[in-house]
Amino acid sequence: MKIALTGGTPETASALRDVIGNWASDNLPETEISIYRGGNQMLRQMVPGRYDLTFISSVMPDMRGIELVEKLWERTPATSCVFIASDESLMPEALNCHAFDYLVRPLGQEQIFQVLSDLRERLPQAAPFFRYTCDRRACHMMFHDLIYARSDGHYIELHSRSEGTCRIRMTMKELQERLRGDERFFLINKGILVNMGHILSMYGGFCVMDDAKRSLLPISVRRSPRLKEQWHRYIYQSLRRERSDGPLSRTVDF
Structure with missing residues (x-):
């Protein structure tokens, strides 16, 4: 606003x-x-x-x-x-x-x-965000900014465009609750949650993310068919929302 x-x-x-x-x-x-x-x-x-x-x-x-x-x-x-x-x-x-x-x-x-x-x-629906505490600071992160999250015991590593990587005390279940079931997030493996809007490609059982490191995240064999289906649906819906006709540089190869 x-x-x-x-x-x-x-x-x-x-x-x-x-x-x-x-x-x-x-x-x-x-x-x-x-x-x-x-x-x-x-x-x-x-x-x-x-x-x-x-x-x-x-x-x-x-x-x-x-x-x-x-x-x-x-x-x-x-x-x-x-x-x-x-x-x-x-x-x-x-x-x-x-x-x-x-x-x-x-x-x-x-x-x-x-x-x-x-x-x-x-007003049109505002961009959603969630709150967390990092290094004793109260922080917030827009949903679209989160690239992926990886759990580590009672902690989670958040990887985002604006904040880079930060480690917070939170369980994966708590994070998913804060994301309120947003359709763009998918648990591709135990303890690994990705934002489908930041997936560049999928091949060889891995997601290639669009962060600076082009992180490779392993996909659970059991979850891969559903992820493929949801990612295709997400891309289709995103294309419909886009005003331009520019192609998306994403590929799928399971």
């Missing part, structure tokens, strides 16, 4: 950014937040569709906040606007300009969280 904050004082904008950031860390880690001092600055720099949501203060140095809501509706109607004011006197105007919500100061954290949750329900 991409969010813009416009108007208000630097202190209130910073405080609002922190509240949104707290919500995003638990719900949409890839949320981006931009701050604009006034309406003209925002109008000069933004392009239609750039933001999913804008929080607009009635207090601005260069124009009335309600004027910015109106201009945004004309230029980028897909962007939802939340108007923030000191009382309800501007509510009819804001709603007439198709404001997504109207909030009265002082703002509570729960109010902001509710607005963000309501908007999330209207």
Whole structure:
């Protein structure tokens, strides 16, 4: 989700950014937040569709906040606007300009969280992620970023594009539960879980992964027919979703 904050004082904008950031860390880690001092600055720099949501203060140095809501509706109607004011006197105007919500100061954290949750329900499905702890740090990883995982006793090695390799205390069963049955993940052997979106090829009883090392992961003989079937189905469905007609460089040879 991409969010813009416009108007208000630097202190209130910073405080609002922190509240949104707290919500995003638990719900949409890839949320981006931009701050604009006034309406003209925002109008000069933004392009239609750039933001999913804008929080607009009635207090601005260069124009009335309600004027910015109106201009945004004309230029980028897909962007939802939340108007923030000191009382309800501007509510009819804001709603007439198709404001997504109207909030009265002082703002509570729960109010902001509710607005963000309501908007999330209207957006296309966000990319899923799971949480884990590594080196005493709370971390998250997008499903699409995980290449494969290999269990080692009570630990698991996660291999991903962004984080490389990290070793965490977790069982394979716990990891699969956190992945919530996502169709792209397949247990190819005892203790080895792969993301089918990162398989380059299969041959000789191995999966060739698309990490830097081109890792070879052994496939269980018993599971290979089902993996082959599911991987073919996954490729077919991926091709249907792709907008381009470029071929996928994947081969299968059992």
